[in-house]
Amino acid sequence: MALDSKSSEHSGGDGALVDPIASHPHFHRTESRIAVAGHPIHAMLVAFPIALAMSTLGADALYWWTGDPFWARAALWASGGAFLMGVAAGISGTVELLMVRGIRIRAASWTHFVLAVMLLSILGANWGFRLTGYEQAVLPWGILLSCFAAVFTGMTGWHGGKLVFDYHLGTAPIGKD
Numbered sequence: 001m002a003l004d005s006k007s008s009e010h011s012g013g014d015g016a017l018v019d020p021i022a023s024h025p026h027f028h029r030t031e032s033r034i035a036v037a038g039h040p041i042h043a044m045l046v047a048f049p050i051a052l053a054m055s056t057l058g059a060d061a062l063y064w065w066t067g068d069p070f071w072a073r074a075a076l077w078a079s080g081g082a083f084l085m086g087v088a089a090g091i092s093g094t095v096e097l098l099m100v101r102g103i104r105i106r107a108a109s110w111t112h113f114v115l116a117v118m119l120l121s122i123l124g125a126n127w128g129f130r131l132t133g134y135e136q137a138v139l140p141w142g143i144l145l146s147c148f149a150a151v152f153t154g155m156t157g158w159h160g161g162k163l164v165f166d167y168h169l170g171t172a173p174i175g176k177d
């Protein structure tokens with residue numbers, strides 16, 4: 001596999017940087033197994049929690065600005081969708097992580113898992129809190145939870161993209177194992 005400067009993170013014996021994936025050629029099989037005709041289901045699902053978590057923050061901000069209860073109700077639905085679709089994405093990602101040796105052997109996959117589970121707990125708290133009264137939940141705690149969720153969504157999504165675009169996880173049916 002070709003090396004590039006972005007994915008060169010470990011130092012070899014001669015001081016040269018060695019790609020963490022290329023340094024373990026036995027684990028090069030990192031294809032997706034939870035997939036439809038080779039298209040990873042996790043990658044298809046993650047768009048929903050990402051978009052809905054950001055939409056929750058947008059709806060909260062619009063409720064704060066306009067005072068229109070419509071936006072508080074929109075935030076309730078968006079936060080519920082973000083959590084439930086996030087759990088669905090998390091299940092597909094976890095099964096993939098556990099089933100594909102070349103994915104579960106990489107430390108970066110587990111970093112993504114830990115970030116994602118923290119994100120799911122924030123998304124769950126954000127939705128559950130609103131179920132107790134969606135309008136009064138927005139200010140201040142709802143919108144603060146939405147800000148927190150947006151930051152964690154960014155970190156989790158960015159790191160997931162790194163797994164695919166830098167480390168080629170879930171993509172490459174090459175190698176021996």
Ligand code: HEM
Nearest residue numbers: 040042043046090093094097113116156157160161164170
């Ligand atoms: C909870 C457990 C999760 C695990 C174990 C997990 C695992 C993975 C794995 C193994 C990949 C590499 C591609 C693949 O094999 O499909 C990946 C990619 C990705 N993950 Fe997760 N993930 C989890 C949750 C999430 C959540 C909640 C999000 C939402 C922010 C997310 C966002 C992403 C993104 C954006 C990618 C890159 C997809 C692409 O561009 O193809 N993951 N994840």
